[in-house]
Amino acid sequence: MKNFYITCVIALFALLAPNIIDAQVVISTPSLGFSQACASPSFNTYNVTFSFSPEGNLSSSNQFIIELSDETGAFSNATVVYTSAQGAITTSPATLSISLPTDTAGQSYKVRVKSTAPTATSTGSVAFPAYYKIQDTPFSINNLIDTGVYCSGGSYLLTIDDPGTGDNDSPLQYPSLTFNWYKVTSPTTSVFVSSGNTLSVNQSGTYFAETNYGTCTSNSFSNRVTVSESTTNGTSSISSSLGNPYCASQGSTTLSAINGISYQWYKDGTEIPGATNQMYVTNESGEFSVDIDLGDCATSATIDLNGVGFTSEIDVLELNMIEDNETLVATVTTTANNPEFKWYLNGTLIAGATSNSYEATQTGDYKVVIKQTVGCISTSEFLFKVSTAFPNVSSIPNLISPNGDGINDTWIIPQEYVNGANASVTILSAQGKVMLQTDNYLNNWPEEQLAFKAINPVYYYVITTQDNKTKKGSITIIK
Structure with missing residues (x-):
């Protein structure tokens, strides 16, 4: 009886053994549809192709799994990057698409393929560089x-x-x-x-x-x-967080200096009390500078901050001389977005003057206002003066009458001492107060109305020429 049971077991094993042996698959080394994987949020699809045999040995519950190695090619802590549905893949070869994890970064990644029913594992693929470019825009240092x-x-x-x-x-x-x-x-x-x-x-x-x-x-x-x-005092630079020019209506901009031990900020050459940090916040225009202590040496930096959001230039001087019957064409160039132009003469808007250039036919004080109408709504302006040519007088007058009648209203001196002659002109009051000091006299003193505390006040002048010759005298003011 015992021999009978042994015989039956042996016979049953003999019947099942071929099936047990046949219920296996072999998976080939995966081939890659890429040489390197440079993934990003906008692209992260890579094809992997593999073969398996025999196809008939796959169970209806089988799933294929693709694993990604670490950056050295090791699978000890592999990451699953693809899992098929049960029974979804039944024919060989198969091509599947994988996506990289967002922390992928290295030169020697591999993939391998596994099956679940029956269980089988391929060898690893060829190594390939793979990176997920989670940040792919310029950055600042x-x-x-x-x-x-x-x-x-x-x-x-x-x-x-x-x-x-x-x-x-x-x-x-x-x-x-x-x-x-x-x-x-x-x-x-x-x-x-x-x-x-x-x-x-x-x-x-x-x-x-x-x-x-x-x-x-x-x-x-x-x-x-x-x-x-x-090794001595050098210079560096300053950055503006909103750029330069910047739009003041958008709020304050942060000015930043280089790394240092201590700082002192200035505006238009005047020290800003308490401004002793690496950064300074402002919504004003002007020339900002900073002194930076680096320890064993020092540096400084300057920025001419423009708070109108655009830049402009005009091609005429502040004071322009023309002869009788002459005209002066002033032209503005600007980076303003969709700019508007308004021109003024002696404070009055000039009707119809709306282009970037204007032909001045009259003497007087001119102004042009440039307005940026798109984006940062802001304005900028230029002032300039148009006068007839300096009179060719031969002597220095000692009497003027600034009463607005057009005769002797300003102190007109010979051309050898005025604009372009490099002569120094100083005018002092009777009390010794300096009323004017310039190396570029424009025959325009007094520019403002003088206060007459005396019947005919007296002023004194000193003219020093380029070759250090001096002329002195007095100027009497009459009504």
């Missing part, structure tokens, strides 16, 4: 300041700007990213210097950073910063 200064024997630290708020797409927002720093060697070439979030520079040159996306092309690169050594 050094607060967008294009210069840096270090003291002799010291260094200057370049840093990637923090994410901040608003439109600042700093790559520091993405912890998985790494960065490479380069030094410019020519207008089109550069050399690798170091990796990291910062770069300590102790050699003069121009530097920039790129996000490390390996062999993948990318737009994730920084502005360029020129760093130089300063």
Whole structure:
């Protein structure tokens, strides 16, 4: 009886053994439809093709799984990047599409294919570089300041700007990213210097950073910063967060200086009390400067801040001389968006004068107002004066009558002492107060009405010519 049961088991095994052996599949090494994978939010699809055999041994519940190795090609901590539905793939070869995880970054990734019923695993594919470009736009370093200064024997630290708020797409927002720093060697070439979030520079040159996306092309690169050594007082530059010119109606702009130990800011040459930080916030136009203590040396920086959002120029002088029957054409060039022009003579709007140029046929005080009508709504203006040519007088007068009758209203002196002669003209009151001092006298004193505290006040003049000859005398004012 015992032998009977043994015989039956052996016979049953003999019947089932072929099926057990046949219920296996072999999966080929995957082939790739790409040589490198440079993924981004706008593109992340890569094809993987593999074969398996025999097709008939797949269970109806079988699923194919594609795994992605780590950046070294190891599968010990593989990531599943594709799983098919049960029984969905029954014919060989098969081509499947995978997507990369957002933290993918390396040069030697591989993929492999696995089946679940029956279980089988392919060998790994050829290695390939793969990067997910989670940040692919230009970014700023050094607060967008294009210069840096270090003291002799010291260094200057370049840093990637923090994410901040608003439109600042700093790559520091993405912890998985790494960065490479380069030094410019020519207008089109550069050399690798170091990796990291910062770069300590102790050699003069121009530097920039790129996000490390390996062999993948990318737009994730920084502005360029020129760093130089300063053994004495050197100069650097200032950046404006809203640019320059900027639109004052958009709010305040932040002025930033390079890294230093201490700071002092100035506006139009006057110290700003309490402005001793690396950054200064303002909504005013003007010339801003800053003194920066670097420790063993110092530097300074200046920016001429324009708060109208555009720039303009006019091609005439502040004072223009014309002969009788002559005219003067003044032309404005501007970067204003859809500009409007208004011209004035002696404070009165000139009807019909709405183009960027005007032909002045009369003497007087002119003004042109330029208005930007799209975007930053703002205005800018130029003032200029048109006069007849200086009279060719031969002597220095000692009597004027500024009463507005057009005769002797201003102190007219010989042409050898006026505009362009490089002569110094000083006018003093009887009490010794300097009323005018100029090297470019325009025969226009007094420009404003004088207060008559005496019946006929007396002023004194000193004229020093270019060859240091001096003429002195008095000027009596009569009504």
